[in-house]
Amino acid sequence: MSLPPSQLAARRRFLKFLAASPLAAFGASAQTPGSEYFVPLTAPKDAFSVMDFEDAARRALPTAHFGYMESGVDDNLTVKANHDAYQHIQLRTRRLIDVSHVDTRVELFGATFDSPIFICPTGAQRMFHPDAEAATARAAKSRNALQILSTVTSVSYEDIAKARGGPVWYQLYAPAKWEQAEHIIKRVEAAGCPALALTVALLGGRNTEAFNRARRADKRDCSECHTGAPGSDLSIRPMFKGLDLTGFQMNPSSLTWDFVDRVKKTTKMMFLLKGLESHEDAKLAVEHGVDGIIVSNHGGRSMETLKPTIESLPEVLDAVNGRIPVFVDGGIRRGSDAIKALALGAKAVGIGRPYLWGLSAFGQPGVERVLEILQAELLLAMRQCGKTSLSDVTPAILSPGK
Numbered sequence: 090m091s092l093p094p095s096q097l098a099a100r101r102r103f104l105k106f107l108a109a110s111p112l113a114a115f116g117a118s119a120q121t122p123g124s125e126y127f128v129p130l131t132a133p134k135d136a137f138s139v140m141d142f143e144d145a146a147r148r149a150l151p152t153a154h155f156g157y158m159e160s161g162v163d164d165n166l167t168v169k170a171n172h173d174a175y176q177h178i179q180l181r182t183r184r185l186i187d188v189s190h191v192d193t194r195v196e197l198f199g200a201t202f203d204s205p206i207f208i209c210p211t212g213a214q215r216m217f218h219p220d221a222e223a224a225t226a227r228a229a230k231s232r233n234a235l236q237i238l239s240t241v242t243s244v245s246y247e248d249i250a251k252a253r254g255g256p257v258w259y260q261l262y263a264p265a266k267w268e269q270a271e272h273i274i275k276r277v278e279a280a281g282c283p284a285l286a287l288t289v290a291l292l293g294g295r296n297t298e299a300f301n302r303a304r305r306a307d308k309r310d311c312s313e314c315h316t317g318a319p320g321s322d323l324s325i326r327p328m329f330k331g332l333d334l335t336g337f338q339m340n341p342s343s344l345t346w347d348f349v350d351r352v353k354k355t356t357k358m359m360f361l362l363k364g365l366e367s368h369e370d371a372k373l374a375v376e377h378g379v380d381g382i383i384v385s386n387h388g389g390r391s392m393e394t395l396k397p398t399i400e401s402l403p404e405v406l407d408a409v410n411g412r413i414p415v416f417v418d419g420g421i422r423r424g425s426d427a428i429k430a431l432a433l434g435a436k437a438v439g440i441g442r443p444y445l446w447g448l449s450a451f452g453q454p455g456v457e458r459v460l461e462i463l464q465a466e467l468l469l470a471m472r473q474c475g476k477t478s479l480s481d482v483t484p485a486i487l488s489p490g491k
């Protein structure tokens with residue numbers, strides 16, 4: 090059916106108006122330099138979404154450091170897939186329910202946190218901000234959020250527990266020599282660590298191509314966080330103090346379930362595996378007495394074209410069948426992403442890059458604002474779905490077939 094000329098002109102005028110209106114800028118492009126309504130972020134309070142911190146971090150950091158943070162492996166396809174997968178899951182609203190009070194507290198191994206959104210372990214945060222993991226810990230304290238500290242932290246476990254005002258969880262990369270692993274495990278346990286997460290996502294090696302390109306493009310010397318090639322001088326890592334580092338190696342490809350059994354026998358801490366994605370491994374984890382699983386592909390930094398973690402979560406949950414808590418991380422950028430993972434059965438959900446963007450740009454206040462935005466978005470999503478507590482967040486809020 091063709092429209093008369095007067096109506097056609099009116100329609101063209103309306104389309105032109107829409108294209109020029111602020112509505113056209115909404116969506117991811119609104120956070121990107123070059124988009125019509127883009128304004129560089131100068132204070133954490135001005136951020137609308139956690140993505141606003143990404144550009145701020147890019148501007149704050151040397152190319153090589155930003156490249157290290159952002160990159161995945163090969164062509165960064167797993168990084169992208171982790172996030173994109175959330176957009177293929179739809180939520181279902183419920184109306185006319187009193188949602189004026191929403192409780193997002195979660196109990197994890199006996200400790201209560203205000204939000205199910207936790208801070209994933211990320212290494213060497215002095216690369217991103219001089220206050221490093223201590224700034225992250227103070228932000229975690231102010232929001233009462235769970236923080237997991239990386240093996241390769243720039244600040245010791247003991248100092249982070251002080252900054253957080255209580256123990257944090259610790260993530261372990263397996264050293265090739267058992268005595269070295271034992272030394273670190275005993276040290277964090279003596280410092281009051283309640284839970285240890287062994288990361289198993291990097292045992293096969295990885296091709297950090299985008300990072301290598303960023304490093305080549307940035308010739309600055311950076312003795313702040315490393316001497317020589319990044320990662321070459323492990324002796325500056327506080328958690329390796331007191332270790333004989335001759336021939337030191339982490340994440341050996343020879344590692345097996347024997348190591349898991351040994352850790353389990355060595356410690357009374359809760360013991361999690363971080364980096365499982367299959368039902369076979371989840372079943373084995375339960376059989377080996379593991380206390381929790383973090384479904385993770387290391388933020389797309391371990392292997393290319395992996396299944397997005399949100400799509401691996403169901404098979405892990407099936408295998409575990411409620412016997413131990415299952416957590417998930419990777420690609421969570423909105424509260425609406427978090428609620429989908431929680432609805433599928435995750436006990437809590439982790440973020441990596443978003444808080445690093447906040448840290449890089451503004452230190453502690455940046456991390457706080459990232460946590461605040463995600464929490465506000467999660468509350469919004471819970472209210473829209475008619476849910477007032479996390480125990481009510483079930484698959485019923487997801488569209489059938491998702």
Ligand SMILES: Cc1cc2nc3c(=O)[nH]c(=O)nc-3n(C[C@H](O)[C@H](O)[C@H](O)COP(=O)(O)O)c2cc1C
Nearest residue numbers: 158209210211212239288387388419420440441442
């Ligand atoms: C810069 C960077 C460093 C990381 N370092 C570690 C680490 O030391 N130990 C670890 O278990 N995971 C590490 N991860 C993976 C995170 O714990 C987490 O699995 C991942 O970042 C979640 O994905 P997201 O960044 O998309 O939120 C790192 C991730 C990034 C981005």
